[in-house]
Each structure stands twice: as C-alpha cells, then as structure tokens.
Amino acid sequence: MIDIRRIVTSVEDIFHEGGPCAETPLRRGSIAAVLTNPYAGRYEPDILPMMEALNPVGLDMAKRLLAAMAVPASDIQGYGKGAIIGAAGEQEHGALWHVPGGYAMRELLGWKGDAAAYAKGQSSGGQSGNALAIVPSTKKVGGPGCTLDVPLTHINASYVRSHFDAIEVRVPGAPRPDEMIVILAMSTGARVHARVGGLAADAIAKWDGQR
Template identity: 40%
Template sequence: MKLRKLVTLTEEVRSEMGRPVQPPARRALAAAVIANPFAGAFTDDLSELIEMGEALGELLGTEALAALGGAPIEGYGKAALVGENGELEHAAALLHPKLGAPLRAVIGGGKALVPSSKAIGRAGEILDVPLGHKDAAYVRSHFDAMRIRINDAPRPGEIVVAVALQQHGRPLPRVGGLTQDQITGADGLR
C-alpha cells in the first residue's frame, strides 16, 4: 500500500444551544490518502484493495482511538472517497470484506454493522463518515456523521479512506428510540 498522507481530526462538544453537554461528546476521525492501484483500468480481481482494507482497519482504528486517548468507544463508521480515475467498487473493496474485523479488534468489539459511505470525487471534496452505535444499530442517539475535507486529496489516482469513532452519541439527543441502557447486544440491531 502506498500511503501518501495520514490525517487525524478530533472534536469535543462541551455546549450545544447554550446548554452544557455532560459528558462532552467526543469523537475522532483518521483518514489515509492512498494510491489506487487500479486507477484508470478495469480489473475483476480487487483482492489487493481488500487486503489494504484489512490493514487500514487496524491503522485507522488505532489512530482514531489514540486521538481519543484510548477511551471506551460507543460508535463507529467508515467511508471512502475515490479519485476520478477510480470507481465505487474500489471503495467497496476497501471498506466491506475485511476492514471491520480489525477495527472491532482495536476498539474491543462491536456487534453492529459499521455504517459506511462511498463516493467518487476530486481533491477537496467533503467526505461524510456516517456513525452508529457499535453494538446496536437502532440506537438513534448515535446516528451521526463526521466530515472531512483534505485540500489536496484525493488526486485522480488516489483514494481517501476514513474511520470515525465516537465516545458518546450526539450532544443532547432527544428523538426517542432505543437507548444505550436498553441494548441487549444479541443481534447487532437492538
């Protein structure tokens, strides 16, 4: 894997609409800018990207967790922005077959699917990384996203791959639904 750049972003919300957020809502995102080995050419075998996804799950998970000081994680997400000489399937190969298992290992587990998004774009495009609870997909307080814009990425032959982690849900959630204390953790949904 040819890694050009690693970017880490942290956020801590302490107040929302003039009200204190206790505990503060903390989250972090780690993104890698990598060369796309299949830029400009079609191939049936995307196993090289699949293997890169596995390595990126560990690398980006470790970086994002370190940015949060190794604190317990309640939610996660992943996303990829493919440069213009690539295709969405390149993002899918990075994100879906193998990225999740090493990410879960880094944060100490997770039963829910890791929410994801994929897009094609040019340098400076915004990449939205969806977030959801790591053990129960129906916990609405954790439906969120982090955004990142890297001014010089992705170049046409590159891909930006990102992982986001959250220590808590949104600040001051109040739209109802399953709450964290109601999670049974049996199926990744509830």
C-alpha cells in the same frame, strides 16, 4: 500495492449545540489515509487482492485513531467508515474498504465473532464481546478537497437512535485522480442534545448487533 501519501487525523469535543452544556463533552474523531489506487484508469475484474492488502492498514488506522482520541476502548460508543475515490477510479474500489476498515475497528473494540465469515459477508454466528453492530459506511467518487459525511451508529446496536450521527471528513488536495482516501471514525457517545426517543443505549437487550 499499498502506497500511503498522507494520513490526516481530526478530533473534536462538542460541549453543546445551543442547549445546556453536557456534563461530559461528546468526543468525535476521524482518520483518513490517502493512498495510491492501483486500479485507477482501467477496469480490473479482480480487485480482491487490494482488500487483503488493506487489512493491516485498517488495524493501524484504528489504533492511531483510538490513541488520538485519548480514551480507553471501553469509552467508544459509535463508529463508522467511508472512502473517497479519485476521478480515475470507480465507486467499487471504495467498497474494498468495507472489510478491512470495519473489521479493524470491531476487533480493536472487543468483537469476538468469526472473522473469516465476516470477510465473506456471511453471518458471524456465535459472536460476542463488544462492537456487535455492523459498521455503517458511505463512499463516493470525488475530486481533490471534496468532503464525505461519514455515518456513525452505536457499536452494539444499530437501532440506538441517540447515536445516529455523521462526521464530515475532508483532506485538502486529495484525492488526486489516481488516489483514494480510506476513512475511519469513532465517537464517545450520543448526540449532545439527543431527545427524540427510540431505543436507548442502556436498553439494548438482544445483543444481536441490531436491538
């Protein structure tokens, strides 16, 4: 069911955005896999088999991205995911990436929750470790070369305002109508000139994935 045509990885270091240079540049990275959409061109009522098939893809992509960013897992502070579906598919096909993509990064970064409950969209009571926050996501149907702004938030608390960010992802020549692109993204910190207040990363208190 999984036929990958291309994998594109991008890593950038941001030193400043017009203000003073950061002591440590912000590193952001993304990885995008272009694969055949087995449901393209028709309405398929049961698409869940592909979600299961994508689980190892998510883990492999998360590991590839972390290796490309060349930092330890403990340095990752932000993450996000997304999907672009070719014109012969539908937006719901991109939703198949929510569990495989999100769980893969959370597992790699130290999440200790209930994977079965997470896969069913249920509360993962008793979660611990790192990567407590839900992984933000976006998806759309688009043609070859279209871009997707993938949202990023703090891995342990969705309300950490300094880490609200987005990274633009584009794969030239993809997706073809019968393809889809699944995307993961990570960052090492806050926006380089973050200064709009709100909950700070060092003030996370509840450890519930939100505040």
